[in-house]
Amino acid sequence: MKRLISVILIAACAGLAALPQPAAADIRFGIKAGGNMARPMGADAKDPLATLKSRVGFMGGIFLAVDFGRVVSIQSEILYTMKGATYVALDDTFTDKLYADYIEVPLLLKLRIPAPVVQPFIFGGPTVGFKLQEKLMSNGEEVPLTDALLKDNDYGAIVGAGVNLGKHLILDVRYSLGLQKVIAVFEGEAQPDYKNGVWSACLGIAF
Numbered sequence: 001m002k003r004l005i006s007v008i009l010i011a012a013c014a015g016l017a018a019l020p021q022p023a024a025a026d027i028r029f030g031i032k033a034g035g036n037m038a039r040p041m042g043a044d045a046k047d048p049l050a051t052l053k054s055r056v057g058f059m060g061g062i063f064l065a066v067d068f069g070r071v072v073s074i075q076s077e078i079l080y081t082m083k084g085a086t087y088v089a090l091d092d093t094f095t096d097k098l099y100a101d102y103i104e105v106p107l108l109l110k111l112r113i114p115a116p117v118v119q120p121f122i123f124g125g126p127t128v129g130f131k132l133q134e135k136l137m138s139n140g141e142e143v144p145l146t147d148a149l150l151k152d153n154d155y156g157a158i159v160g161a162g163v164n165l166g167k168h169l170i171l172d173v174r175y176s177l178g179l180q181k182v183i184a185v186f187e188g189e190a191q192p193d194y195k196n197g198v199w200s201a202c203l204g205i206a207f
Contacts, residue, residue: 057082
């Protein structure tokens with residue numbers, strides 16, 4: 001599985017770099033890092049006996065952007081992102097925390113205002129995620145898992161906005177909307193309506 005993920009990630013960036021480039025196209029590589037606020041969605045994400053809270057975590061990785069003129073860009077990213085949730089019992093008898101870390105590969109279309117120094121932009125596109133690890137904690141102690149809680153992969157859509165500050169500094173805020181029900185079930189079992197949802201803010205540096 002790890003080898004397959006590596007091949008997919010390398011192919012994503014290599015495929016983008018291999019796109020036919022018009023004379024005005026500019027290719028940029030960069031790094032980015034920031035924070036996540038993950039909160040699952042769906043009818044089965046909430047527990048009637050507990051309060052659902054967000055998991056705050058880290059996100060970061062690399063990106064490859066192809067600028068087609070001054071307005072349009074296509075950007076591929078490879079990100080490490082922390083997702084999950086926290087459930088606090090209404091009577092304070094338990095606190096359960098679900099940790100789920102993913103490698104996520106978005107492919108984004110960006111539209112920007114070609115101002116001289118500060119360039120606002122919006123973006124959106126599909127994303128696919130590959131689970132690296134998961135962990136369940138209850139009242140501060142790890143719960144042994146005999147079977148996986150979550151599926152090995154996820155997919156969804158990303159929308160966001162940001163600003164280019166000069167040629168090298170990039171700020172953006174985005175929402176990652178999970179479109180797959182991610183709870184792992186056995187054949188014949190009903191699929192719970194539980195999907196990932198993540199707000200992220202990050203700072204990037206382009207080279």
